[in-house]
Amino acid sequence: MTASGAGRRRRTVICALPLLGFVMAGALAPVIAPYDPIANDLMASLARPSVEHLLGTDQLGRDQLSRLLYGAQASLILAAAVLAVSVTVGVVIGAAGGFLGGWPDRVALWLMDVTLTLPSLIVALAILGVRGHGSANLVLALSLTGWPPFARLARGRFVSLRRSAYFDALQVLGASRFRILFQHALPALAAPVLVYASIEIGFIVLSLAFLSFLGLGIPPPEPEWGQMLIDARPYLDSALWLALPPGLAIAAVVLASNLLAEQFATDDLPLVRLGLPRRRARMNGSTAGPYRVEELAVAFAGRKVVDGIGYRVAPGRALAIVGESGSGKTLSTLAPLGLVDATAQVSGRAVLGQVDLLGGGPAIREAVRGRRVGVVLQDARGALNPVRTVGALLDDAVRHAGGVPRGLERARSLELLTMAGLPEPESQVYAYPHSLSGGMCQRVMIALALAGEPEILIADEPTSALDVTTQAQIHALLADLRESTGMGLILISHDIAAAARIADDIAVCYAGRIVENGPAADVVSRPDHPYTRGLLDAVPSPMAVPGTRFRTLPPAEPARRKVGACAFAPRCARAAKRCHVEEPPLEPVAPGHTSACWVRPTVARPIGDEGA
Amino acid sequence: MLELTAVRVAFPIAGRLVPVVRDVDLSVRPGELLALVGESGCGKSTIARTVVRLERPIAGTVSLDGADVHALRGDALRAYRQAVQMVFQDPFQSLSPRQTVARALAEPLHIHRIGSWAARRRRVAELLELVELDPGLAGRRPRELSGGQRQRVAIARALAVRPRLLICDEPVTALDAPVQATVLNLIRDLVDRLGLGCLFIAHDLAVVRQLADRVAVMYRGRIVESAPTLRLMDAARHPYTQALLAAVPRLDADPSPAPTLRGEMPGPLASIDGCAFNPRCPQAFDRCEAERPQMIVGPCPDESVACHRQNQELA
Ligand SMILES: Nc1ncnc2c1ncn2[C@@H]1O[C@H](COP(=O)(O)OP(=O)(O)O)[C@@H](O)[C@H]1O
Ligand code: SF4
Ligand code: SF4
Ligand SMILES: [Mg+2]
Numbered sequence: 004m005t006a007s008g009a010g011r012r013r014r015t016v017i018c019a020l021p022l023l024g025f026v027m028a029g030a031l032a033p034v035i036a037p038y039d040p041i042a043n044d045l046m047a048s049l050a051r052p053s054v055e056h057l058l059g060t061d062q063l064g065r066d067q068l069s070r071l072l073y074g075a076q077a078s079l080i081l082a083a084a085v086l087a088v089s090v091t092v093g094v095v096i097g098a099a100g101g102f103l104g105g106w107p108d109r110v111a112l113w114l115m116d117v118t119l120t121l122p123s124l125i126v127a128l129a130i131l132g133v134r135g136h137g138s139a140n141l142v143l144a145l146s147l148t149g150w151p152p153f154a155r156l157a158r159g160r161f162v163s164l165r166r167s168a169y170f171d172a173l174q175v176l177g178a179s180r181f182r183i184l185f186q187h188a189l190p191a192l193a194a195p196v197l198v199y200a201s202i203e204i205g206f207i208v209l210s211l212a213f214l215s216f217l218g219l220g221i222p223p224p225e226p227e228w229g230q231m232l233i234d235a236r237p238y239l240d241s242a243l244w245l246a247l248p249p250g251l252a253i254a255a256v257v258l259a260s261n262l263l264a265e266q267f268a269t270d271d272l273p274l275v276r277l278g279l280p281r282r283r284a285r286m287n288g289s290t291a292g293p294y295r296v297e298e299l300a301v302a303f304a305g306r307k308v309v310d311g312i313g314y315r316v317a318p319g320r321a322l323a324i325v326g327e328s329g330s331g332k333t334l335s336t337l338a339p340l341g342l343v344d345a346t347a348q349v350s351g352r353a354v355l356g357q358v359d360l361l362g363g364g365p366a367i368r369e370a371v372r373g374r375r376v377g378v379v380l381q382d383a384r385g386a387l388n389p390v391r392t393v394g395a396l397l398d399d400a401v402r403h404a405g406g407v408p409r410g411l412e413r414a415r416s417l418e419l420l421t422m423a424g425l426p427e428p429e430s431q432v433y434a435y436p437h438s439l440s441g442g443m444c445q446r447v448m449i450a451l452a453l454a455g456e457p458e459i460l461i462a463d464e465p466t467s468a469l470d471v472t473t474q475a476q477i478h479a480l481l482a483d484l485r486e487s488t489g490m491g492l493i494l495i496s497h498d499i500a501a502a503a504r505i506a507d508d509i510a511v512c513y514a515g516r517i518v519e520n521g522p523a524a525d526v527v528s529r530p531d532h533p534y535t536r537g538l539l540d541a542v543p544s545p546m547a548v549p550g551t552r553f554r555t556l557p558p559a560e561p562a563r564r565k566v567g568a569c570a571f572a573p574r575c576a577r578a579a580k581r582c583h584v585e586e587p588p589l590e591p592v593a594p595g596h597t598s599a600c601w602v603r604p605t606v607a608r609p610i611g612d613e614g615a
Numbered sequence: 616m617l618e619l620t621a622v623r624v625a626f627p628i629a630g631r632l633v634p635v636v637r638d639v640d641l642s643v644r645p646g647e648l649l650a651l652v653g654e655s656g657c658g659k660s661t662i663a664r665t666v667v668r669l670e671r672p673i674a675g676t677v678s679l680d681g682a683d684v685h686a687l688r689g690d691a692l693r694a695y696r697q698a699v700q701m702v703f704q705d706p707f708q709s710l711s712p713r714q715t716v717a718r719a720l721a722e723p724l725h726i727h728r729i730g731s732w733a734a735r736r737r738r739v740a741e742l743l744e745l746v747e748l749d750p751g752l753a754g755r756r757p758r759e760l761s762g763g764q765r766q767r768v769a770i771a772r773a774l775a776v777r778p779r780l781l782i783c784d785e786p787v788t789a790l791d792a793p794v795q796a797t798v799l800n801l802i803r804d805l806v807d808r809l810g811l812g813c814l815f816i817a818h819d820l821a822v823v824r825q826l827a828d829r830v831a832v833m834y835r836g837r838i839v840e841s842a843p844t845l846r847l848m849d850a851a852r853h854p855y856t857q858a859l860l861a862a863v864p865r866l867d868a869d870p871s872p873a874p875t876l877r878g879e880m881p882g883p884l885a886s887i888d889g890c891a892f893n894p895r896c897p898q899a900f901d902r903c904e905a906e907r908p909q910m911i912v913g914p915c916p917d918e919s920v921a922c923h924r925q926n927q928e929l930a
Contacts, residue, residue, distance in 0.1 A: 167708060173722075175667045175700060176722065176723045177697070177776075187711060440656070442879055471818060471820075476876075527866055541793040542864075542866055543821045543822045543825060547824055551825055552800050552803070555793065556793050
């Protein structure tokens, strides 16, 4: 759900294109090359590019395009051989270490470390010097230092597999190590190895060209890009077309695979998702009024997943948005902040003070994130940058929020951590997130969100991953903070009982719409909508007779939602004929309490009344 | 059937062996659903993992029908692997992302070489029906399923080899509230219908009342109270059990978010004298810091509690 997600995918594809071209050229060379790449034709020597010879000919009259294509083939074959050897050796060593652990792992790690310290080209030169030219020696020379990245990859995957619930499950089922290895572990390695191999191609192509340049590569007259460059050297002034294509080809392949590597390496840390603002621009007009979201719609590829949602939160009030996962709770709160996938089409209004967050470009939304609106996510540990201390994270947030003189950030950070109830903040600022419990991570996350003194705090399932006792503590903290700071609180939850505990109002979300909205006490004690009733019924009752079944809703319908019908109709015990042909609007059922249902629980409504 | 006697499990933490499960006694009878409840990190999952031999105790024994589980070899071990199965917390992690539902369900049959190809196919269909899944889902992969459906698949996979004892480690914690109820109903039904013993691990007491026959509450590696469900829910004796009960959000009560318990459970490295709960206990008195309370059985034979206050009253 990062804003850069789609762009990143696009960049990855663009980077992969030259590599794909290279592989295609190499594989199809015999089919598409117009001439024999080693057939001399001295009559046509050094011909300029023309219709017969698209890239011209060299000093021996050989067609350059054909040589370029066959050169790709030669590089491709060698690269494939080098990769085959490197991958096999690497995966065997890495997998053995990762899978077995203990001393085999230590040996594997030692081998990797030692090999990684060797300068690969010098090793290659030494080997070719001792053993002479030839394709086999080239492959040996380049694989000898090429395997460690694959070993690392395999080891990493196997170590995490060994620690996964999935591995445990297989063991409990009684699967043998052999079975786990060949049926499960190795096949899972295929995709990452393939990705990494595509990255390695660039290095191999460059190394081959370099070795050819030194006269240690594929012996002439076989076409090879590095060799073509050497051959072109005497003619740089008179026949530039000789040097350009192989040079560009090498550059393109190397550049593409390096960029690809970068694409895969950039770890978009979820902190970016919190949208700590990059630009400093205090917005004016922060007069405290309600935060109003109206007619909000979010669609992906034309499919509406949030459809006309509206809610309002006054300062110091708490609204809970309740519903099952996928109902649109998260999107309807994060979309107005621009914290959605770039492919999302968002429309509607989200008015904070005098500003409509959806009334202009991304800068408006960026300016409020982390300052006027704070966000707390469910997976606090995952959202905290693991390589920074709690103090450093807080200092950053304080700096971004602005308003605190340089050098005094730490004091403010300590204040925020104290507000969030982190015990012993003076020593905890030196802790890394992984050393904190889930509850403490959530407190750090809350402190971060408070840095901008937000008018609105959005907490998306802040306690779903926590113990009940910790949940109760975090709920109490949020309630306290709302009271002491006067900020509005939006709590997202799948648990209506937890929501009722801190919210003033509850909005129930179903299939991208709000189906019931009202004061928490009303909604819980006098629910109108059948879905709300279902949610309430599913709460385990402290009075229940032991051994009785839990009350449940019928399962969700996987079928596409029918336009012009109540989305809940397929699961609704109360559904009438009208429900399948007309969508119910939100209508008042009590003061401040609205519900979108055609059939009232007690008093039946006349069909076709004027309400719609 | 399952009997844990003075089981102690330790992990190397910060260079030394630190016990995280301390002298636990526990038993599950056939057809009984025992709930083991406590905060995360208290050692519940370690107990479950020890029972299925993913961990080894450093003292004490786990036995099934009298046989020491950690001494099993060869055919006896094979038989044990069929008799005892486990459902993990997060079905998304315990299922292979690349396996279809049908393949995941057939996997245990392959592993134990049960049945012919046709028999396996029949069994897969049977299992889907058993966990109330649409047979049309057989060709789906986990990412194409909802959380509840995934957990049903994980349950079906555990039942494929017809175990007698099912270990469930927080099987609904990763699911939405309304979906939790449906999966819990399923588990209770299966336990009753197939006559399974079940060790059900949960971090809160909300669901336990309707689900469990007996409850054991655990704090920092030790069982602190155990009793039949109703007795425990309606008249909790250990202050920690009382705090857990009070932490459950209730719809009927005054919706005040006051936390019932201060602070967090100290990690396994902290050393606490006397009762492990005393730093957080609202009822602690001087004896609690000086001496660890012993587990006292009574007044009924299947009730026990480890708290000085209770022992005083009983004495
Ligand atoms: N990047 C995305 N691309 C396509 N669909 C998405 C994307 N993000 C969310 N959705 C869909 O939007 C719906 C609502 O999502 P969300 O707001 O996360 O629900 P909730 O918070 O209730 O779990 C779901 O059906 C989800 O699959
Ligand atoms: S409108 Fe009809 S189908 Fe929809 S919730 Fe109301 S009764 Fe059920
Ligand atoms: S022994 Fe003391 S500290 Fe421990 S639970 Fe009982 S009263 Fe509390
Ligand atoms: Mg969500």
